[in-house]
Amino acid sequence: MRIVQIIDSLEVGGAERMAVNYANALAGKISFSGLVVTRKEGNLKSKIEQKVNYLFLNKKKTLDWKAVLKLKMYCEENSIEMLQPHSSSYFIAVLVKLIYPKIQIVWHDHNGLSEFLSSQKWIPLKIASFLFKGIIVVNYQLKNWAVRELNCKNVIYLPNFTSKEIDVKSETVLKGNSGKRIVCLANLRHQKNHLLLIEVAKKLKINYPEWTFHLVGKDFEDEYSRELKNSIFSNKLYDSVFLYGSRADIVNIINQSEIGILTSRSEGLPLVLLEFGLYKKAVVVTNVGEIPIIIQDKKNGLLVPSENVELFYNSIILLIDNPPIREKLGEELFNTIMKNNSEKGVLDDYLKWLKEI
Structure with a gap:
């Protein structure tokens, strides 16, 4: 062929x-x-x-x-x-x-x-x-x-x-404290609903100020991007939520984080979810598109209804407070990806x- x-x-x-x-x-x-x-x-x-x-x-x-x-x-x-x-x-x-x-x-x-x-x-x-x-x-x-x-x-x-990357130069250094980073790999588009992330970040900063969010994805510099940046600034989250734009060294970025999240309103089958699993990261994701076929709630990840800020926040707290649960969910997601994807x-x-x- x-x-x-x-x-x-x-x-x-x-x-x-x-x-x-x-x-x-x-x-x-x-x-x-x-x-x-x-x-x-x-x-x-x-x-x-x-x-x-x-x-x-x-x-x-x-x-x-x-x-x-x-x-x-x-x-x-x-x-x-x-x-x-x-x-x-x-x-x-x-x-x-x-x-x-x-x-x-x-x-x-x-x-x-x-x-x-x-x-x-x-x-x-x-x-x-x-x-x-x-x-x-x-x-x-x-x-x-x-x-x-x-x-x-x-x-x-x-x-x-997905498959493991080879020969990709590690260039990105995430801000914040090692061992206390949450990463979201998604281009800045309305369907990805980063504004839900902002609402969660506002709540998390009160009791867990040392934990930070890291948003990696293309910035289209449009109305949605401006709204997101204004929200970060107006809520004084500039030391809690960081934007990096589009980056090539995705695995390097994943390996600097403890938790992977997706806050999307809509998805197909997000490739990043497979990459989180390939590198054994615990995830909190919304139950849209094909995600519920991959993620079985509390077995290989945490699944949250779209737009539900309170449940998303509580799910992140569960992972922050329980490192053994993070490790177990990451291992189980890895097994799922190896079997099905x-x-x-x-x-x-x-x-x-x-x-x-």
Whole structure:
């Protein structure tokens, strides 16, 4: 097989990391594994393995025929059989297929707004789906929606997978006290609901002022970002809540923390949850998207209803006050990830499915 992953950028995000993960993992299993980035490079470029064939299109606008023709030539020169666009990058893959019909498209849907699918405007995607050979989704809600609404019936659920980082330089030094850090790895977007984190931080500062929150993720410098920063300042949390922006050395950051959290209103299958498990961190997370399929409350993590500040706060206190519970939950989450979200298991199912369609 000769397969190319397509992603819009290499900024640190769930879909972006999975595009890199697939390209890296497939490089040792198929005859050609490529990764094409359409719009913007970023921190994840350093994580692409040498055996992956890489192309940057430097796409400037939505309908950029120069980029489309460049991708078509790349497919011809390398005898590519299949394009696997992730999230919104399906558009350029469809344009290539219109002028190079022999290419097949398998769209990989990472839509984190799975709770709000009915409110999205999907007309362009519905039209494009006539040209899809298959669709990969990261949770069952997305699968049901795709089967019902899109024009491609070869739909498979494949959980995200993660693998340990190698050769990533440790650069980020977290502020605060060692052994008393709580980390949230999520781009600054409304759906990630960092404002719930702020409410928890306000309560935690009263009785546990030495514990600090560390927010790592892309800052879009938009209205949501400004609201978050204003909230930190107005509540005098500048010595309790720290922002770091997008960082590449995620494992280094995780290893400097004691507790991992996600306060999201909506999720698909967050890759960071798998990474917390891979490095045996206890987690407090909201019960949205595919998270409850991974996290069994009080068995391998603590699960909290979305928007519930009091329960989220109490869950963090439980972990702060009980290091043995933190250790046990981290070990159990590690076991869960190894059993259900290993690279080998997911790729075996993926390659089998490709052969069948």
